[in-house]
Amino acid sequence: MIHSLMISKPIQLLLLCTFALFSDVVFADPPYNICSTSISYAKDSSFENNLTNLLSSLSSNASISKFYNTSNGIGPDRVYGLYMCLDYITNESCKTCITTATEDIVKLCPLATEAVVWEEFCLLRYSNSNFIGSLNVTGNIGLDNKQNLSEPEKFESAVNQTISNLTKVASFGVSANMYATGEVPFEDETIYALVQCTRDLIASDCSRCLQSAIGDIPGCCYASIGGRVLSRSCYLRYEFYAFYHGATGPTNSTTGKKESKNNSSKLWMITGIIVVVGLVIVFVIFGLYLVGIKRKRQSKNGIDNHQISxxxxxxxxxxxxxxxxxxxxxxxxxxxxxxxxxxxxxxxxxxxxxxxxxxxxxxxxxxxxxxxxxxxxxxxxxxxxxxxxxxxxxFLPNGSLDVVLFDPKQRERLDWTKRLDIINGIARGILYLHEDSRLKIIHRDLKASNVLLDYDMNPKISDFGMARIFAGSEGEANTATIVGTYGYMAPEYAMEGLYSIKSDVFGFGVLLLEIITGKRNAGFYHSNKTPSLLSYAWHLWNEGKGLELIDPMSVDSCPGDEFLRYMHIGLLCVQEDAYDRPTMSSVVLMLKNESATLGQPERPPFSLGRFNANEPDCQDCSLNFLTLSDIVPQ
The missing domain is CATH 3.30.200.20 (Phosphorylase Kinase; domain 1)
Known part of the structure; x- marks a missing residue:
């Protein structure tokens, strides 16, 4: 018996591939694709150039996050794209899958202005129309396992019930990644099922996408022991084996019409495996030596490529x-x-x-x-x-958000819709730092002057001078040197030096209230009872007078009920007790889902922060760019 502890990960992967050579092929080989045929783009056009850059951007992000969406270009040649990797695979496997998908999508859909490609473990999609956050359940692809059941009705009912339950977990449960797996017994077997949605969807659209996919199961996979449905915005799969734990096929013959193998074929299989494994180990050892040399060269090239004289x-x-x-x-x-x-x-x-x-x-x-x-x-x-x-x-030409937001003339450029875009963009950026990047990063200095605006007034979080990286199990840290900006610091950080992801949530809440009101929290004073924008907003909201804070510059374009909902979310973020504040994943869902139930916010702190990051002395200059406290890739 070969023990996995004695074999390196690359060798284990190759052994897995070796065994797979001898297992039954139950699905058609990927990739699977949908290509638009109505409109084509021209060779060497601006659209093609934007598409090439977009695919490169998607591929480069795949080693960091298992979901990413972006766009490239402006005007009619702008291209929108996203990818989604199945949550159970590693970041390295995600990178490999998306790299393959970016190559396949241009081969399978040449000159198409819209295309979707599904590989074994990932989805890649682009379009000349902005589909981000929009549900599309047309063109779903159903794939069945070629092994069948003799009595499928009971099995189909069990599958539907299992996937329906997982849909609730992925859509409205605790899963921040819109992903869920489950295992339920069925006669002498176990059904293993998985559902996942692209994270640009709101909870209700994720549920609708998966319900539509469930409805496709009878048409593709009736009587089959396993099936998948591939949608533009979601994915589901079920099997009689734990595919998301690395299993490659059923473990026994109780599932139906599997043919028994005679003793001679088993002996031939074992002999073949031993020979192949021996050859694989020899080649892998030599390959690892070459990989080590290549990595050293790549590390040196990585520095050279980014260092400027x-x-x-x-x-x-x-x-x-x-x-x-x-x-x-x-x-x-x-x-x-x-x-x-x-x-x-x-x-x-x-x-x-x-x-x-x-x-x-x-x-x-x-x-x-x-x-x-x-x-x-x-x-x-x-x-x-x-x-x-x-x-x-x-370089971002529109400067920092504070310059535009707090200038009476400049603020006219920010209608209500643009303000919501800025709020949602900032929220997604913080969520990426907290949960979706390889590293768990606390920014610690979220404020309007650290949000820059690009050509289209889209927000980009900047200045990581005080950011901290957390190890995977860490939830809170303490510092004796408190640096920050008056008006944005969470009370537990300002008074005790404690910081966590909830510190950033507090800073985001201040930003949100500043953006919708056009008023700066630092220096705001209304009365002794309401000495800050936060306390004044809570006071008005609590008395049902929140609309008094609408910025006159956006009053014509701002629906009152929408203003109050965003004000409500902001107040939830700036509650005095960090435990009461939502996580950024919850904030993003609340911002996207208008029907989400919001809790009653507790009173915010009346005084915030006592320290300024822009002190003239150099007491914390050692934080040149990013202070690390345990670099542990996520």
Whole structure:
């Protein structure tokens, strides 16, 4: 017997593939696809270029998150896309699957302006129309296991009941990933079932998608011992074996018409397996040696590809001219620059009083460059030269949210719809940091000036100077050095130095209330009883007078009931007790689902924070870019 503890993971995977060669083929081979035929795009067109960039972006994010959606381009040539990997596979397998899907989708759907491809463990989809957050159950594909049951009616009823129960868990239960699995006994067997929705859907649409897929089961899989339904927005599967735990087929012959194997064929199989396994082990050992060499080269290339010389940055900023200065952050000035290829960038020149070494700085930067989300500012490169440490970001022309939001003239650009887009974008960005990235990251300095706006006024969270990375099991941490911004800090952090994901939820709640009212929390004063925007908002909401806080600039485009619902969600986020605040996954669901039941918010703290990140001294300059407390990939 070969023990798995004595074999490396790559060898285990190859052994699994070897055994799979001898098992029955029960499904047609992927990929499966749907391609639009009504409209085609032209070769070498802007649409094709945008599609290529979008597919590259999706593939690059797959090693970080198992779900991601984005868009590329502007106007009629804009392309929207998303991918979803099945939640039980690893990030590495997700990356492999999406890479394959990006190659297959252009081969299977050449010049199509809309396409969907399903691989074995993932879904990839793009379109020239914005489908993000919209349900589409047309064109579902049903696949049946080729082994049949002799009495299918009872089995079909059990399957429907099992998947219906899982649908409730994935749609309205505790699953933040809209994913659920379940195991139920059936006669002498066990039914293993899985459901999953794309995370851009609201809970009710996830339920509708899976209910539609359940309705497709009789047409594709009647009398079959297993089946799958592939939808544009959801996925379901059931089998007589634990496929989501790594099993590759049924373990006995009680499922129907499996033919028995004679002793000679079994002996031939065992002999063949031993020979193949021996050869595989030899090749794998040699392959691992080559992989080790390749990884070393890739690591060196990864640094070289993103490191920019100090001389190039001096040229880009006209030697860091004051005319190019965009502002002064807590950790150094920020300059606008133009690289040699014409790309406009924002360059942060970090304080020189850091005690952090160059190697540690480079490792942290390369780590954060893996964080890719449409609502996070993209880090493009860095520079380390002596005491100089610089970060190069994408340039966002509309500046920071506070400049637009708190200026009476600029605020006219933010109608109610745009404000909701900004709120939802910020929420998705924070959720990505907390739950969907490889790392569990607490930003710790969420505020309007740390949200930048792109060409289309879409929000991007910036400035990770005070962010902390949590290990997977950590829920709360403590610091003796409290840094932050007055008006945005959670009370437990300001008073005791305690921070967690709920600290970011508090900062988001302040931001939400500022965005819908157009009023700044810091410096707000109404009376001794309501000395902050938060307390004043809670006071008005509690008395049924919340509409008095509507920003006059958006009153014509703002439905009163919608304003009150967003105000309600904001107040839930800024409750004094961190335990009472919702998680960001719950916040995102509340924002998307208008029918969601909202609890009664408790009174917010009346005074917030006592410290400012923009102090002139250097007491916390060692937090150059990202302070790490245990780097544990999620």
């Amino acid at each position: 100090l001389g190039s940055l001096r040229v880009a900023t006209n030697n860091f001219s004051d005319l190019n200065k965009l502002g002064q952050g807590g950790f150094g000035p920020v300059y606008k620059g133009k690289l040699r290829d014409g790309q406009e960038v924002a360059i942060k020149r970090l304080s020189t009083c850091s005690e952090q070494g160059s190697e540690e700085f480079i490792n942290e930067v390369l780590l954060i460059m893996q964080l890719q989300h449409k609502n996070l500012v993209k880090l493009l490169g860095f520079c380390v030269d002596g005491e100089e440490k610089l970060l190069v970001y994408e």
